[in-house]
Amino acid sequence: MRADAQRNRELIATTALDLLARRGPAVSMEEIARAAGLGVGTLYRHFPDRQSLLDSVAATTLRTLLAAGRAEQSSAAPRWQVLVRIVARCTGLPLALISSLPDATRVDPTVADLVAELDALFQGLVEDAQREGSLRADLTGAQVVGLLNVAVCRPGARADDPLTTVLLDGLRARP
Numbered sequence: 001m002r003a004d005a006q007r008n009r010e011l012i013a014t015t016a017l018d019l020l021a022r023r024g025p026a027v028s029m030e031e032i033a034r035a036a037g038l039g040v041g042t043l044y045r046h047f048p049d050r051q052s053l054l055d056s057v058a059a060t061t062l063r064t065l066l067a068a069g070r071a072e073q074s075s076a077a078p079r080w081q082v083l084v085r086i087v088a089r090c091t092g093l094p095l096a097l098i099s100s101l102p103d104a105t106r107v108d109p110t111v112a113d114l115v116a117e118l119d120a121l122f123q124g125l126v127e128d129a130q131r132e133g134s135l136r137a138d139l140t141g142a143q144v145v146g147l148l149n150v151a152v153c154r155p156g157a158r159a160d161d162p163l164t165t166v167l168l169d170g171l172r173a174r175p
Contacts, residue, residue: 008036009046012033012043013056013060015035020057021092022156024154025054029043057094058114059110061093062114062115065089065093066118069086069125072086073121078129078134079131080135080172086125087152123141123145127141134173135171136173148167150167
């Protein structure tokens with residue numbers, strides 16, 4: 001791919017990521033092209049349809065989160081702190097996009113694999129925090145991951161918003 005074409009593709013993906021994180025999955029292709037300072041034709045040359053753009057952004061987002069999660073997982077910090085830091089990281093990403101992708105028959109296999117890896121990482125952290133005694137033990141790892149998805153997989157999610165803070169307060173083990 002030519003250097004200018006590669007720059008345009010990256011610009012489109014970065015712009016889409018930013019708009020989707022701030023406004024949710026309803027952002028139009030035309031809005032993305034306009035915000036990137038490119039024509040709609042350029043956008044469609046790189047991403048032939050909305051789904052291919054969404055799949056690309058979802059895969060990039062999940063890879064970024066997985067790398068951050070693995071780095072956090074290897075830290076010596078208490079598991080509760082690690083989990084809270086990852087949740088905070090999640091709130092800055094367009095995870096609502098991933099939860100809004102069409103049914104499983106159309107989900108890109110790469111995206112599905114990355115979601116499964118992330119779920120496993122989160123479940124492992126949850127189980128570690130439960131063994132540590134910092135997270136309630138009366139829920140399964142899958143249940144906790146499902147609850148965390150409610151908090152972080154929505155447009156405008158923030159680490160300090162009431163839904164996220166109340167949910168984390170409810171998950172925290174009490175002495």
